[in-house]
Amino acid sequence: MRLRHLLPALLLWLIAALPLRAEEVVLGLSTDRVAITTSFDGSEILIFGAVKREKPIQEIPLEIVITVAGPSHPVLVRRKAHRYGIWINAHAVTVDSAPSFYAVATTGPLKEVLTQTEDLRHRISIDRAIRSVGAPFDVTDSEQYTQALIRIRQKEGLYQELEGKVALDQQTLFRTAIDMPADLTEGAYSTRIFLTREGRVVSQYETTINVRKVGLERWLYVLSRQHAALYGLLSLAIAILAGWGASAGFSLLRDR
DSSP states (O other), X not given: OHHHHHHHHHHHHHHHHSOOOOEEEEEEESOSEEEEOTTOOOEEEEEEEEEEESSOOOSSOOEEEEEEEOOEEEEEEEEEEEETTEEEEEEEEXXXXXXXXXXXXXXXXXXXXXXXXXXXXXXXXXXXHSBOOOOOTTOSOHHHHHHHHHHHHHHTTSEEEETTOOEEETTTEEEEEEEEOSSOOSEEEEEEEEEEETTEEEEEEEEEEEEEEOHHHHHHHHHHHXXXXXXXXXXXXXXXXXXXXXXXXXXXXXXO
């Protein structure tokens, strides 16, 4: 009987003893939507926020890691070889899942603000964000195909590693800017913010940025997906009309 009376008090004591989340993210975005129009030539997303605390600032400083990832899809990577005097596709490896766009911004060098264990757990670095499980038996260096994909997309501005590009003021306010290129893939772009201390993640927050085609771009996109036959006929009609117009124009110029 006495034990039954002690159980509620014991439960309250256990709840009070549980550690509160000492630090967490309060996030802001300059926009949560990107509209792709016929004149779209890229956009810049400002990501900013603050660190909410239940306790005073600790002596060991915080670091911030921010990632923005576009929709992921399988990617076929080919390697060319010089054979019989010409360059041909020799081998190909399918990368199981690679984000169409990926940016990671930090307050300092990535290796210093994040341990390899945490990187593996949360898939934060560009290498970890790409998933490649298997390869053909005759390909022994499949990792090079993944690295080739990263190099190509880095040159195109689709993969960005922005070390030291996150400003952190007084261990509380943070901000960074992410350049979004013109050739964005439509979809939901996952945005994650990690608070780290001594390389370990102490808190994280996630939201999304919606990238959508609008106007004529949206109409053509929906038409090509939902009415492929009509889209093909329309494309053929436009090509015939353009050819006829060019021919008529040249005829007028020749007659003059």
